[in-house]
Amino acid sequence: MLEEGEDGALTGLRTLLPDAGRAHLLGITGPPGAGKSTLVDRVVSELRRRNKTVGVIAIDPSSPFSGGAILGDRVRMQTHATDTGVFIRSMATRGQLGGLARTSFEATTVLDAMGYDVVLIETVGVGQDEVDVVELAHTTTVVSIPGMGDDIQAIKAGILEVGDCFVVNKADLPGAERVAMQLAAMLHLRESSGENWETPILKVEAEKARGIDQLVDIYEAHRAHLASSGGLVRKAVRRNERVFHELLRERTAAQALHAVEGGGEPVLAALRAGEIDPYTAVDRVLGEEHD
Amino acid sequence: MLEEGEDGALTGLRTLLPDAGRAHLLGITGPPGAGKSTLVDRVVSELRRRNKTVGVIAIDPSSPFSGGAILGDRVRMQTHATDTGVFIRSMATRGQLGGLARTSFEATTVLDAMGYDVVLIETVGVGQDEVDVVELAHTTTVVSIPGMGDDIQAIKAGILEVGDCFVVNKADLPGAERVAMQLAAMLHLRESSGENWETPILKVEAEKARGIDQLVDIYEAHRAHLASSGGLVRKAVRRNERVFHELLRERTAAQALHAVEGGGEPVLAALRAGEIDPYTAVDRVLGEEHD
Numbered sequence: 001m002l003e004e005g006e007d008g009a010l011t012g013l014r015t016l017l018p019d020a021g022r023a024h025l026l027g028i029t030g031p032p033g034a035g036k037s038t039l040v041d042r043v044v045s046e047l048r049r050r051n052k053t054v055g056v057i058a059i060d061p062s063s064p065f066s067g068g069a070i071l072g073d074r075v076r077m078q079t080h081a082t083d084t085g086v087f088i089r090s091m092a093t094r095g096q097l098g099g100l101a102r103t104s105f106e107a108t109t110v111l112d113a114m115g116y117d118v119v120l121i122e123t124v125g126v127g128q129d130e131v132d133v134v135e136l137a138h139t140t141t142v143v144s145i146p147g148m149g150d151d152i153q154a155i156k157a158g159i160l161e162v163g164d165c166f167v168v169n170k171a172d173l174p175g176a177e178r179v180a181m182q183l184a185a186m187l188h189l190r191e192s193s194g195e196n197w198e199t200p201i202l203k204v205e206a207e208k209a210r211g212i213d214q215l216v217d218i219y220e221a222h223r224a225h226l227a228s229s230g231g232l233v234r235k236a237v238r239r240n241e242r243v244f245h246e247l248l249r250e251r252t253a254a255q256a257l258h259a260v261e262g263g264g265e266p267v268l269a270a271l272r273a274g275e276i277d278p279y280t281a282v283d284r285v286l287g288e289e290h291d
Numbered sequence: 292m293l294e295e296g297e298d299g300a301l302t303g304l305r306t307l308l309p310d311a312g313r314a315h316l317l318g319i320t321g322p323p324g325a326g327k328s329t330l331v332d333r334v335v336s337e338l339r340r341r342n343k344t345v346g347v348i349a350i351d352p353s354s355p356f357s358g359g360a361i362l363g364d365r366v367r368m369q370t371h372a373t374d375t376g377v378f379i380r381s382m383a384t385r386g387q388l389g390g391l392a393r394t395s396f397e398a399t400t401v402l403d404a405m406g407y408d409v410v411l412i413e414t415v416g417v418g419q420d421e422v423d424v425v426e427l428a429h430t431t432t433v434v435s436i437p438g439m440g441d442d443i444q445a446i447k448a449g450i451l452e453v454g455d456c457f458v459v460n461k462a463d464l465p466g467a468e469r470v471a472m473q474l475a476a477m478l479h480l481r482e483s484s485g486e487n488w489e490t491p492i493l494k495v496e497a498e499k500a501r502g503i504d505q506l507v508d509i510y511e512a513h514r515a516h517l518a519s520s521g522g523l524v525r526k527a528v529r530r531n532e533r534v535f536h537e538l539l540r541e542r543t544a545a546q547a548l549h550a551v552e553g554g555g556e557p558v559l560a561a562l563r564a565g566e567i568d569p570y571t572a573v574d575r576v577l578g579e580e581h582d
Contacts, residue, residue: 251577252547253543268535271535279308
């Protein structure tokens, strides 16, 4: 049923859309080294304890040749490997046909339509694409840890505005309280989203599964908040708009190339030979060449 | 001369293209906390000592509201603030019109055409877009530090293949030799690029400016290698192709929306109202609606 079209889109996907829309979409992001994998593992365990089925999509910044090794490293997956209530899929960000927002939307939609109660998307929160992806979730968690220096501050600033919930992991390390206070100060500066949601800052120790039950309580509270405030619909609209624009860009570009001589190959050949610059090449495909 | 067109493209840019193509484009990437900013500062100093003028483009994963604060944090810029041989520009990755590859290409081209001998692009090497950007440079440096855990390993794997040179920063910390050995082992697994370039792994202490002169020697050697092996042309072709595809996608999508009723607003309204899904919305814009 699901087949990749010329543009890489899953053409069968739209038949699944009526079945999707029931899952709670959780996004978890944060800088490298913050212990996201362990946190995700513990959250999955707690959700299972509450009889929720869970689909996990881990966005890997992996290269084609190293992808296997990274997957092999994901020891946490072994915990849930024999549990049919859990489905885990890693998506590489390299070599994907179609943008990350669209491909992760498609993976999310499939798991949602299959009936998973919760679909959890994990990314390393640094790149723009990756931040966008978790932003498309219903409830986004930003994970920090103590003592990662100024560079981390910059990143935290970048993803601060997308967080519905902030977790300070490894809360037993020195400096955890300071990170929580810095987060509180930064959140204070954040323009109000007008959503009447008091963004929680929660200290946890994922390794020891401490604080995970409170975190899942927060997820359930945020979900209820979104349902009563119209936030679920608002987030779905944003997701749909984003996918629409990505898909439109890909399909129109493919059509434009298809419409010109040799599928655009002569233009690309001239570009490769350095006879024309990229701007002129685009003009030529669009039949708008300037002098 | 440089004006933003409807699609955000710098329409005057093509007039600069004939003047560009002389600068050595350096990409520096690595995970957060690796000390990239300090390293860039020291490399700029060493290049200046060698009488090279330098343009720096720092890709900030910053949000619009926090951008100012992050720029303020860039103390390193103060070192070179009064040096007319150095130009530094931070680019936010959020809220940009046009893809990151195209906008950074444009910024690079401007600095190149202005006559800077070296244009240095710094990104946090985690997101796909950010890796792509440094990959478009002539010489890409991947920065690591000791003791950042498994999460870093995954990232290193993601950016391993784009490195022309590997730097282990903070080489005075325990574990530096181990990181260098791990990198050597991973590079050994890397498929040969067929470029006959022995990828160096260099231990430095950017804070104390130790190893920076060797690093800049490597840059000069790699530049000479590219010039003699045809690599400069090959990299320029890849950069041009990438920009061509990004620009084509944006312009064709804008044209398609422009061509339908109300600039696509009725379709977007139906999408926002949940009457149609994103796939149907794209079909409708393209006049290809299915039943």
